[in-house]
Amino acid sequence: MLVQLTKRTLVLLVSLGLASAMVFWFLSVLPGDPAQVALGTGATPEAVAEMQERFGTDRPLTVQYLDWIGGLFVGDFGVSYVTGATIGPLIIDRLMVSLWLVGAGMLVALVIAVPLGTLSAVHHRRPLGTVLAGVSQVGIAIPNFLAGILLIGLVAVSWRLLPAGGWVPPAQDPIEFLRRLLLPALALGIIEGAVLARYVRSTVLNVLREDFLRTARAKGLTPARALVRHGLRNAAVPVVTILGLQLAVLLVGAVVVERVFVIPGLGSLLLDGVANRDLLLVQGVVMVLVLAVLVLNYLVDVLYTALDPRLRAAA
Amino acid sequence: DAGDTVDPDDTADPADDVDEEPDDDPADDTDDVDEDEADDNGADVAGLSIGFAAEPASLDFSTDDGAAIPEALLVNVYEPLVKIDQDGEIVPVLAESYEVSDDNTVYDFFLEEGVTFSNGDPFDAEAVAFSIERVQEDWTIGLASQMDIVEDVEVVDDLHARVTLAEPSNNWLFSMTTRIGAMFSPDGVDGLDEEAIGTGPYLVDDFARGDRIDLVSNEDYWGEAPEFDDVSLRYFADPNALNNAMLADDIDLIGTVQAPEGLSQFEDDDRFEIIEGTSEGQVVLSFNHDREVFEDQRVRQAIRQAIDRESVIETSWGGYGELIGSMVPPTDPWYEDLTDVHPYDPQAAEALLEEAGAADLELDFRVPNLPYAVNAAQTVQSQLAAVGIDAEIDLLEFPAVWLDEVFTEGDYDMSVINHVEPRDIAQYGNPDFYWAYDNPEVQDLLAEADRGDEETFEENYREVARIISEDAASDWLFLAPNLMVANERVGGVPENNVGEMFDLTVLERT
Amino acid sequence: MSADALAAAHPQDPSVSVLEVRDLTVATGGHTLLEDVTFSLGPGERVGLIGESGSGKSLTALAVMGLLPEGLTAGGTVQLRGVETDLLRIGERERSGLRGRRLGMVFQEPMTALNPLMRVGHQVAEVLRIHGTVDDREDATRRAQQLLADVELPDPVRIARRYPHQLSGGQRQRVMLAMALANGPDVLICDEPTTALDVTVQAQMLQLIAAGVADRTSGLLFISHDLPVVATVCERLLVLYGGRIVEAGPTHQLLTRPRHPYTEGLLAASDLEAVDDQGRLPTIPGAVPPDGRFPSGCVFRNRCPRGDEACTVWPGWTGREDHGVACWYPSGAPHG
Amino acid sequence: MWPAGTRAGHRMAEPEVIYDVRDLVCRFRQPRTSLRHRSPSLTAVDRVDLQVTAGQRFGLVGESGSGKSTLLRCLAALQQPTSGSVRFRGQELVGRRDRQLRFLRGDVQVVFQDPMASLDPRMRVRELIAEPLVAQRAPGSHERVDELLDAVGLPRGSASRYPHQFSGGQRQRIAIARALAVRPSVLLADEPVSALDVSVRAQILNLLQDLVERFDLTLVFVSHDLAVVRHVCDTVAVMRTGQLVERGSAEAIASEPQHPYTQALVAAVPTLRRALDGATPSTLLRDVPSDTASESLVRRDPPEPS
Amino acid sequence: MSGPQPLSGPSGQVPVPGEDAPPGITRSRRSLPASLLVGATLVASIVVVALLSFVWTPHDPLLVQGAQRLQGPSGEFWFGTDRFGRDVFSRLMYGARTTLLVGVVAVGIAGLIGTPLGVLMGSSPRVLGEVVMRFNDLLLAFPALLLAVMFGAVYGSSTLTAMVAIGIATIPVFARVARSGTLQVLSSDYVLAARSAGRTKLAIAVRHVLPNISGLVIVQASVSFAIAVLAEAALSFLGFGTQPPTPSWGRMLQEAQELVAVRPAQAVAPGLAIALAVLGFNLLGDGLRDRLDPRLDDRRGTE
Numbered sequence A: 001m002l003v004q005l006t007k008r009t010l011v012l013l014v015s016l017g018l019a020s021a022m023v024f025w026f027l028s029v030l031p032g033d034p035a036q037v038a039l040g041t042g043a044t045p046e047a048v049a050e051m052q053e054r055f056g057t058d059r060p061l062t063v064q065y066l067d068w069i070g071g072l073f074v075g076d077f078g079v080s081y082v083t084g085a086t087i088g089p090l091i092i093d094r095l096m097v098s099l100w101l102v103g104a105g106m107l108v109a110l111v112i113a114v115p116l117g118t119l120s121a122v123h124h125r126r127p128l129g130t131v132l133a134g135v136s137q138v139g140i141a142i143p144n145f146l147a148g149i150l151l152i153g154l155v156a157v158s159w160r161l162l163p164a165g166g167w168v169p170p171a172q173d174p175i176e177f178l179r180r181l182l183l184p185a186l187a188l189g190i191i192e193g194a195v196l197a198r199y200v201r202s203t204v205l206n207v208l209r210e211d212f213l214r215t216a217r218a219k220g221l222t223p224a225r226a227l228v229r230h231g232l233r234n235a236a237v238p239v240v241t242i243l244g245l246q247l248a249v250l251l252v253g254a255v256v257v258e259r260v261f262v263i264p265g266l267g268s269l270l271l272d273g274v275a276n277r278d279l280l281l282v283q284g285v286v287m288v289l290v291l292a293v294l295v296l297n298y299l300v301d302v303l304y305t306a307l308d309p310r311l312r313a314a315a
Numbered sequence B: 001d002a003g004d005t006v007d008p009d010d011t012a013d014p015a016d017d018v019d020e021e022p023d024d025d026p027a028d029d030t031d032d033v034d035e036d037e038a039d040d041n042g043a044d045v046a047g048l049s050i051g052f053a054a055e056p057a058s059l060d061f062s063t064d065d066g067a068a069i070p071e072a073l074l075v076n077v078y079e080p081l082v083k084i085d086q087d088g089e090i091v092p093v094l095a096e097s098y099e100v101s102d103d104n105t106v107y108d109f110f111l112e113e114g115v116t117f118s119n120g121d122p123f124d125a126e127a128v129a130f131s132i133e134r135v136q137e138d139w140t141i142g143l144a145s146q147m148d149i150v151e152d153v154e155v156v157d158d159l160h161a162r163v164t165l166a167e168p169s170n171n172w173l174f175s176m177t178t179r180i181g182a183m184f185s186p187d188g189v190d191g192l193d194e195e196a197i198g199t200g201p202y203l204v205d206d207f208a209r210g211d212r213i214d215l216v217s218n219e220d221y222w223g224e225a226p227e228f229d230d231v232s233l234r235y236f237a238d239p240n241a242l243n244n245a246m247l248a249d250d251i252d253l254i255g256t257v258q259a260p261e262g263l264s265q266f267e268d269d270d271r272f273e274i275i276e277g278t279s280e281g282q283v284v285l286s287f288n289h290d291r292e293v294f295e296d297q298r299v300r301q302a303i304r305q306a307i308d309r310e311s312v313i314e315t316s317w318g319g320y321g322e323l324i325g326s327m328v329p330p331t332d333p334w335y336e337d338l339t340d341v342h343p344y345d346p347q348a349a350e351a352l353l354e355e356a357g358a359a360d361l362e363l364d365f366r367v368p369n370l371p372y373a374v375n376a377a378q379t380v381q382s383q384l385a386a387v388g389i390d391a392e393i394d395l396l397e398f399p400a401v402w403l404d405e406v407f408t409e410g411d412y413d414m415s416v417i418n419h420v421e422p423r424d425i426a427q428y429g430n431p432d433f434y435w436a437y438d439n440p441e442v443q444d445l446l447a448e449a450d451r452g453d454e455e456t457f458e459e460n461y462r463e464v465a466r467i468i469s470e471d472a473a474s475d476w477l478f479l480a481p482n483l484m485v486a487n488e489r490v491g492g493v494p495e496n497n498v499g500e501m502f503d504l505t506v507l508e509r510t
Numbered sequence C: 001m002s003a004d005a006l007a008a009a010h011p012q013d014p015s016v017s018v019l020e021v022r023d024l025t026v027a028t029g030g031h032t033l034l035e036d037v038t039f040s041l042g043p044g045e046r047v048g049l050i051g052e053s054g055s056g057k058s059l060t061a062l063a064v065m066g067l068l069p070e071g072l073t074a075g076g077t078v079q080l081r082g083v084e085t086d087l088l089r090i091g092e093r094e095r096s097g098l099r100g101r102r103l104g105m106v107f108q109e110p111m112t113a114l115n116p117l118m119r120v121g122h123q124v125a126e127v128l129r130i131h132g133t134v135d136d137r138e139d140a141t142r143r144a145q146q147l148l149a150d151v152e153l154p155d156p157v158r159i160a161r162r163y164p165h166q167l168s169g170g171q172r173q174r175v176m177l178a179m180a181l182a183n184g185p186d187v188l189i190c191d192e193p194t195t196a197l198d199v200t201v202q203a204q205m206l207q208l209i210a211a212g213v214a215d216r217t218s219g220l221l222f223i224s225h226d227l228p229v230v231a232t233v234c235e236r237l238l239v240l241y242g243g244r245i246v247e248a249g250p251t252h253q254l255l256t257r258p259r260h261p262y263t264e265g266l267l268a269a270s271d272l273e274a275v276d277d278q279g280r281l282p283t284i285p286g287a288v289p290p291d292g293r294f295p296s297g298c299v300f301r302n303r304c305p306r307g308d309e310a311c312t313v314w315p316g317w318t319g320r321e322d323h324g325v326a327c328w329y330p331s332g333a334p335h336g
Numbered sequence D: 001m002w003p004a005g006t007r008a009g010h011r012m013a014e015p016e017v018i019y020d021v022r023d024l025v026c027r028f029r030q031p032r033t034s035l036r037h038r039s040p041s042l043t044a045v046d047r048v049d050l051q052v053t054a055g056q057r058f059g060l061v062g063e064s065g066s067g068k069s070t071l072l073r074c075l076a077a078l079q080q081p082t083s084g085s086v087r088f089r090g091q092e093l094v095g096r097r098d099r100q101l102r103f104l105r106g107d108v109q110v111v112f113q114d115p116m117a118s119l120d121p122r123m124r125v126r127e128l129i130a131e132p133l134v135a136q137r138a139p140g141s142h143e144r145v146d147e148l149l150d151a152v153g154l155p156r157g158s159a160s161r162y163p164h165q166f167s168g169g170q171r172q173r174i175a176i177a178r179a180l181a182v183r184p185s186v187l188l189a190d191e192p193v194s195a196l197d198v199s200v201r202a203q204i205l206n207l208l209q210d211l212v213e214r215f216d217l218t219l220v221f222v223s224h225d226l227a228v229v230r231h232v233c234d235t236v237a238v239m240r241t242g243q244l245v246e247r248g249s250a251e252a253i254a255s256e257p258q259h260p261y262t263q264a265l266v267a268a269v270p271t272l273r274r275a276l277d278g279a280t281p282s283t284l285l286r287d288v289p290s291d292t293a294s295e296s297l298v299r300r301d302p303p304e305p306s
Numbered sequence E: 001m002s003g004p005q006p007l008s009g010p011s012g013q014v015p016v017p018g019e020d021a022p023p024g025i026t027r028s029r030r031s032l033p034a035s036l037l038v039g040a041t042l043v044a045s046i047v048v049v050a051l052l053s054f055v056w057t058p059h060d061p062l063l064v065q066g067a068q069r070l071q072g073p074s075g076e077f078w079f080g081t082d083r084f085g086r087d088v089f090s091r092l093m094y095g096a097r098t099t100l101l102v103g104v105v106a107v108g109i110a111g112l113i114g115t116p117l118g119v120l121m122g123s124s125p126r127v128l129g130e131v132v133m134r135f136n137d138l139l140l141a142f143p144a145l146l147l148a149v150m151f152g153a154v155y156g157s158s159t160l161t162a163m164v165a166i167g168i169a170t171i172p173v174f175a176r177v178a179r180s181g182t183l184q185v186l187s188s189d190y191v192l193a194a195r196s197a198g199r200t201k202l203a204i205a206v207r208h209v210l211p212n213i214s215g216l217v218i219v220q221a222s223v224s225f226a227i228a229v230l231a232e233a234a235l236s237f238l239g240f241g242t243q244p245p246t247p248s249w250g251r252m253l254q255e256a257q258e259l260v261a262v263r264p265a266q267a268v269a270p271g272l273a274i275a276l277a278v279l280g281f282n283l284l285g286d287g288l289r290d291r292l293d294p295r296l297d298d299r300r301g302t303e
Ligand SMILES: Nc1ncnc2c1ncn2[C@@H]1O[C@H](COP(=O)(O)OP(=O)(O)OP(=O)(O)O)[C@@H](O)[C@H]1O
Pocket: C028, C033, C051, C052, C053, C054, C055, C056, C057, C058, C059, C060, C069, C070, C071, C072, C225, C290, C291, C292, C293, E002, E003, E004, E005, E006, E007
């Protein structure tokens, strides 16, 4: 266990190092000189040079990279070339928003996926199972922004039940926070739920075919109880993996929903950063997203090992 | 003389503004941030919520030339000495009155008494001198160069400041109505991007990046208290989201309709009033005069004649907007109807192209990725295709890439952008401007205008407008309308978009 | 009426069979996999079910247990002593109440038949708790350890805390047996319980099974394709081929005087010492057809040396239910 | 048992040594369990010495996990041993790379346990049988394939079919035909009949016997079933936990096993004869020497929980 | 392995009573899975529509006609016209091209690079395989959308950058599938048999590994195609994908968003097109999975 953990942690750290280098290198070829952009179009060459010095963009790339990565370790993402704002807190703020959104979306997804997937697996090759499987197929095929647009059109605009978008931090007003979270979480969660339902379905199907489930029934458990007591935990192992991967994908994929619902999350920050050529900001956001993906994968790996005694011992 | 032509640097701003230009009207909406937003019931609450499209990147308009900052803060938080009113007249604000010398070089400002900054410092002539000199020394945005003409600021007494210009300028006082005329406290400029200290009726309560700015009324305001105590300025990167928020009663006023096509939703709903005024924004189809193809006036004229501008208005701005024949909005005194110069006539256009030997023209049509520009560009492209011109659309991110590649580098054949700066016709006198229009006659007329008296100013501007129209220096697709939607609770919404600010003080409860 | 009440109504009577299977038929959408399987099991009786792969042995066991995979349907009757209703016709709840308590089963694959995420002691305890055999958790744990000790697992306390993957195949199979025997079932079904084991381990396992059913006077249905193994364990044999019982009889008689040509072939092929003068083994031509596509009529006729026109019709059963044959041309004299 | 006559022929002359295995060790590393200690290893083959001479039918028995297959893979040079030497007709195999083993591939062929698993499901029978020929740059003609099909008793029409279209016994015939394609002199068989039904097992054993005689093959035959080995082989080696514990003529091993482990193996096998004599599971067990019967002797106990 | 036979092996010999049946009389072919039929039909119709759009569309999909803007569905304009007076149906047809192009190129890139990479990872010496795999995992940290935004930022947004970004982001998926397939194939007895027959590593990779993992790869391609369609739609919706005036379903949806209350059909049509395409490719993938490897399904149950 410890060996495995050490190895995985090392791999994570090396990956993070490589990822940061890739991100940095890739974005440093971005067209548009940050100093020039920051100064606007009227800047004199001298002013640009001065600005470059202030930003440190006149230094060799390696030095800039080391400086940047050094800052990251202490949570210092630098200062935006464009707005002069400190990037770190900005990213944290936005990340919190995205995490709320994605977390709520995932919750919706799970609430949909687990019963839907399980039912359609249990009713495999029977009408209900086919219908449910069909429903999740259709769900997967719908882009989440379309779901968002339709939800807004219906719930917010036509029925005026909920706001059409926007964001209120939970600390400021919990009720309003929830009201504004609900629709985007649904848009994200319904579609994601359909995706997850498929995984749940196939893992439950696999588990249903397992010999030990037959053993459980031979012991006198009804099929439903056998599934609950012996099957679901086994099915959970692969689903957790998918969940982690999907969570990471969702963190990035939420950008479209954030756009539709005007939610100030990490995704919109990224798009704004790109539009403004705010290099350091983009770098920071991309790095945080990549970090999130890598760390999530790492956690999933660890969790996976913890869930399955076979792997625990093999470790 | 008319005012100085806008410095090339300044024009950066107009372009910048472009993305948010449709923000014409101030609208207010109550929104009490600390309580339930109560959007569904705005009337009961002191707050007001106004939706805008483009968000300020910081609170410091001295270093960031985004137009969203003065839109939110000028007049409301930072007050200038003078401002532009709805009729385009310059009226005093912090200057109780002012006098201009006969030669248009010496300006005497007599200040309001008892004005304090929100940090408690008094506002006096020292502050005026400080603010003006700071523009010259510390501001990094292009617009600051308009202050170069100031030779001296003299503190005559506490409430009397005298500004001396190096040369006469018709434009200087006008530019003092923009952000460069905002008054700062000498002790209040250290954290401008986070904290705004001005003399205005509102204070910044909270700036949530990517989302909103919350304003609260200034208890110690020297003037008349504004009608709404709490105003939330909310920013919607997506224009449809803005409309939807309005439809869902989440905001009280759309400061800038960016998705005019969706306006029909408001038309049939008596909860809403659509306010249509004019702006200073000319949507210009710009030609790069540095490119060989555009040296030939016939080619330029052919393009103008190939375009059915009515249909451009329809497709790009939902039919709202006005035809103009040159770079002058009808609100300017020197406006003249030039819409008949080079009217839509595709046959004539084709013939002209033939004559100029420019059939099968291929153009690099580099367009900022702003909704109206993209829409206009598609229409233009299709119409040009009809006369045999192949205009390849290349979308550039706005602001960064478009500013960099088109505006600064001049690497384009043709582009579309809304020029929202007032009096920006002067850019036709600036050969270094991105369209590189180099016409000595125009340049002379404009220079003369700034130096001369008011009559010369108007005369010359009218002349320039005609010349560039006939010369087809650009094509002026239409004048962007100032479109707003207000719900029935908000009144006094100013129709026209004048100046750089969204004046919250004129809003009323209904 | 609950199954318990029914069971109580019938005192243990050695002459009454604990399990009666009549005309058991299993079919999948139009295709019959098992047809008219009839046999019974007395208390403490050990019956072997033998046949090659694909002959339907597992299906028989699963049908009795009510654990047929989806898509397969069973017909006929399965009667458990003390339960009035046919097992094929009672509800899933009631059937669950019988499984694990009155019907125990040991499956072939010890690797996969245990839940990999649950400690084995817990898995054994569960079968006690499901049927309310024990009072509380501690009791269940103690009883589970006792059961593990009964199947001669060394250090049952420690073994109980292990996960299945931490046990060897033989150990796992003993855990399975402990679970199957936990509630003293009337019927124990073992489906190839030792095929995956080594011969020495197999011998131990066979001994434990035999001892287990003897202690509880349970009827044993022992399934295997390995004739010597079944012969060692069982008193009576059923030979299954193509989903049909082709011959039945007491072990000794069946092995010394087989009457069905298939039984003969199987016996001959099983004995590696019975070679002809070329050193060749006797064989049955052909192979069990995959997917249960057996010929109509006599299922063995395409491999049978005696097959002819008559065999296109199923011969029917001759003799007693527990001692007879289904063949048009059986060897030896018909049995009285 | 196969007639003695055929075997006698080979015994006449001094038989050539085909395989000479010395001190062969094959270890597998297992995943690390501790940061400080080296990863544990499992010795699947432990200092094995053996010789196989030309014309011999060499049987290898032992229980699951005793290292039979690993040893066989070393003989076929499909696995690099940890140490020791394997000489084939005097040439060292250990340390050679795949492409230096062409001589071996033409001379030694393998038949595996599961006929379905050892035939590529995406290949037609013709390609499967011809694969060794193609690999040896001796492109197989259609005639050769047909010849081989005849030899193993499959209709010629089978060549254009896929393996899944055959029954288990037929698939094993295909595998055998393929092994014979390059006219090897040595056939290594790893439990070739364990996956088959008894009735089919007899067919395949008969076939193997025919072919060994016809093509004068040296046979190394692995099985966990002592009875089968005894039937097929003349010499038998017993393996346990990687070591050869006993070796001798098939007859001797079966009738007078020396090593307690072999004795246990012999005793624990249920046979029809003994069943008829009234053997029960407990009699089986009674005959097994008590120390060998314990499972712990078969090294398959998984590690203690960490 | 002496367990039960695969419960529904693809086919088997049917012995004819009374004679020794020739081997390999194949059983009647498995009936086509419904998902395969529906999926293939949907995909085929998209392909047909895309091809048709090269030779015929009801109207010019690019022609702006202000006079005809925002018309409802009619005999002339089946799905109405957009804000430019362009025929929505014609644009949908043209959009199918964009969709397929993006899918083909993205999946092509991912499959052509990812599959050999996966085979390499599965079959090469441990260190190299491990390094490649780690790198692959690293790439997994850049989801298509993120990569496309980055690419768009650096190289400008276009269909090309979107396709390439989606393709690159999909490489690890193929690599993983190919790797696990390769590992499985390499551990099989038939590879051992091939080695003992004297086959070289390369020959084994080409003759055994590739054909045996092709099913997995094809299924993955179909599923990835669906994901690529969705990704392109999302990118175009955000303005990072296909640029106007070229019709793309995502972009059309974005343009119609403004009108969703006024002309819902305009948003519904491209939305439906996207959903049908994704559904089609997903179903096709599922169907192929069932069809190409029926054993997979059953083995799981019995092993
Ligand atoms: N779920 C199912 N659907 C269709 N056919 C099935 C199913 N389960 C089993 N069969 C078929 O039923 C026949 C008998 O299967 P069964 O598992 O009972 O054989 P068996 O005698 O137990 O063989 P083995 O020794 O291999 O376990 C086989 O031909 C098999 O293909």
